[in-house]
Amino acid sequence: MSLTRDEQSAIVIRQMNEIISCAKFTCVCKKVVRIILAYRCLYCGVWMCQRCMEKHLGMSRVDYNKKHYAKDMVK
Numbered sequence: 441m442s443l444t445r446d447e448q449s450a451i452v453i454r455q456m457n458e459i460i461s462c463a464k465f466t467c468v469c470k471k472v473v474r475i476i477l478a479y480r481c482l483y484c485g486v487w488m489c490q491r492c493m494e495k496h497l498g499m500s501r502v503d504y505n506k507k508h509y510a511k512d513m514v515k
């Protein structure tokens with residue numbers, strides 16, 4: 441998912457207002473997400489649901505776990 445700088449800051453500003461007023465925000469997929477179930481990108485500051493964040497980072501949590509914890513899973 442690629443956003444221009446202007447789009448990114450518009451999204452972040454809108455989301456911050458939503459979070460302050462109701463602890464929810466509108467994800468880039470148009471879904472309304474509660475803040476406790478959301479993730480904020482370290483790089484662009486945009487809040488997203490898990491699914492969008494996985495796409496945004498190009499890796500699902502399952503992939504990440506396989507990649508980083510494969511050794512730990514051998515028991």
Ligand SMILES: [Zn+2]
Nearest residue numbers: 467469489492
């Ligand atoms: Zn989403």
Ligand SMILES: [Zn+2]
Nearest residue numbers: 481483484485
């Ligand atoms: Zn990002």
